[in-house]
């Protein structure tokens with residue numbers, strides 16, 4: 001990644017001079033991800049949440065429960081009201097990662113069906129993920145438990161996969177669902193910062209939503225480990241070089257909050273909430289300013305400081 005001395009030269013120049021081996025390796029692996037995505041996912045041990053070996057099944061299961069709780073807290077729906085809200089509804093999740101644990105919990109809590117849309121074939125019904133599902137099932141009682149078990153083709157063998165009438169996995173190279181007026185709630189966590197065509201994803205979700213239906217997203221605008229000394233210095237790479245190194249790998253697309261605002265203004269939807277979850281320190285904003293790639297130079301300090309946000313939007317009509 002760009003060295004700390006980057007401010008003395010333009011971003012394209014210093015990144016090539018500073019890390020040619022890294023740039024060439026990243027470009028080569030980008031081509032592997034492009035032409036053999038399943039192999040790339042296997043070689044890199046991708047789960048969507050990070051390196052596969054690091055987490056225990058109970059921790060992963062708790063992560064999924066926390067995600068579900070956070071969605072409803074953000075939507076201001078009390079836990080006791082969640083089953084009533086979800087009853088009979090069709091949901092769609094972008095980017096579930098290697099296990100649709102949130103989708104399974106949404107069905108357990110009352111949703112009729114969840115479409116899980118992903119650009120990469122990450123889903124992996126490994127023995128470890130079977131233990132995660134076991135933990136999720138053990139954490140449910142009564143009807144919730146019955147509904148969760150019904151998500152599986154065979155409850156005794158989670159590796160047999162999910163019942164498509166409850167959880168339908170749509171792996172599309174575009175990352176788009178293609179659904180029309182079919183969904184009552186769209187959700188995602190740590191996904192929109194990875195999508196390659198943000199405007200297309202927002203258009204897809206708006207088309208998929210029924211009139212008046214909600215979408216909720218948690219977006220992480222941080223570097224995902226791709227910065228050096230300043231959490232914002234990954235914005236110094238030129239767009240061309242970033243694309244050459246990372247376009248096929250699902251690393252951050254680097255779009256800032258101004259891009260989201262501009263897309264949202266053109267959508268047939270109202271923004272109910274757009275709140276930062278984390279802001280960069282002013283010293284980091286000022287420190288990166290001189291090295292920013294051209295597409296980020298016109299950002300205000302405030303917009304540059306956004307390192308994550310919650311978005312809730314409602315499709316017009318209904």
Ligand SMILES: C[S@@+](CC[C@H](N)C(=O)[O-])C[C@H]1O[C@@H](n2cnc3c(N)ncnc32)[C@H](O)[C@@H]1O
Pocket residue numbers: 047048049094095096097098117118119120122174175176188189190191194195196197250
């Ligand atoms: C960081 S992971 C997050 C996984 C999961 N939501 C979680 O919180 O653990 C990003 C996910 O987005 C998916 N993804 C990347 N680009 C996408 C796109 N254009 N459309 C849909 N999903 C995409 C990845 O394959 C992966 O499943």
